[in-house]
Amino acid sequence: KQEVTQIPAALSVPEGENLVLNCSFTDSAIYNLQWFRQDPGKGLTSLLLIQSSQREQTSGRLNASLDKSSGRSTLYIAASQPGDSATYLCAVMDSSYKLIFGSGTRLLVRP
Amino acid sequence: NAGVTQTPKFRVLKTGQSMTLLCAQDMNHEYMYWYRQDPGMGLRLIHYSVGEGTTAKGEVPDGYNVSRLKKQNFLLGLESAAPSQTSVYFCASSDPGSGQPQHFGDGTRLSIL
Numbered sequence: 001k002q003e004v005t006q007i008p009a010a011l012s013v014p015e016g017e018n019l020v021l022n023c024s025f026t027d028s029a030i031y032n033l034q035w036f037r038q039d040p041g042k043g044l045t046s047l048l049l050i051q052s053s054q055r056e057q058t059s060g061r062l063n064a065s066l067d068k069s070s071g072r073s074t075l076y077i078a079a080s081q082p083g084d085s086a087t088y089l090c091a092v093m094d095s096s097y098k099l100i101f102g103s104g105t106r107l108l109v110r111p
Numbered sequence: 112n113a114g115v116t117q118t119p120k121f122r123v124l125k126t127g128q129s130m131t132l133l134c135a136q137d138m139n140h141e142y143m144y145w146y147r148q149d150p151g152m153g154l155r156l157i158h159y160s161v162g163e164g165t166t167a168k169g170e171v172p173d174g175y176n177v178s179r180l181k182k183q184n185f186l187l188g189l190e191s192a193a194p195s196q197t198s199v200y201f202c203a204s205s206d207p208g209s210g211q212p213q214h215f216g217d218g219t220r221l222s223i224l
Contacts, residue, residue: 031207040217043201091154097205099144101155103171
């Protein structure tokens, strides 16, 4: 059974710092890996999607990497801003197109 | 373009009552999903559908039923609500072969007293 783990569960950093969020999964047979952002009381917003054949994806200040063989992904946020404060969720999609989510990392960027 | 719309946004039920949550998508996606999210946890898949007229069980299907009579709609039913079903429910849709991510609704907050 696929399990997705996110470390740390919570993170507090001063504005301007670069940071890394970690995601690990137990079964390397994935279709893709997705990173989402969730603001309090809101739905999920897709940030980055990495296909199983890809190693990384970038969007603005965000960069996500994927190492299938080791079952790891990282989300790198450059020059963090208070507006980046949210919960970040990692999810892997299996061959049946179902997503399995981690429990998320709550990020607080202090002004 | 509305995307994925969930109704209602909030609901309070008494134990034993029944209700239906509605999800509608306007992106012509084949796949639709229902998840629940409990405090401090990620989303867990309840049921999903790979096309009109189809449904399948996810990770936590007990106590829920679903129907997909029309491609654009996916209904989640609670026949006899229990306090353990207090949660935030999210609907999503996707076209997996397109390489695009799942699109999520804003959620339904459901409290069972």
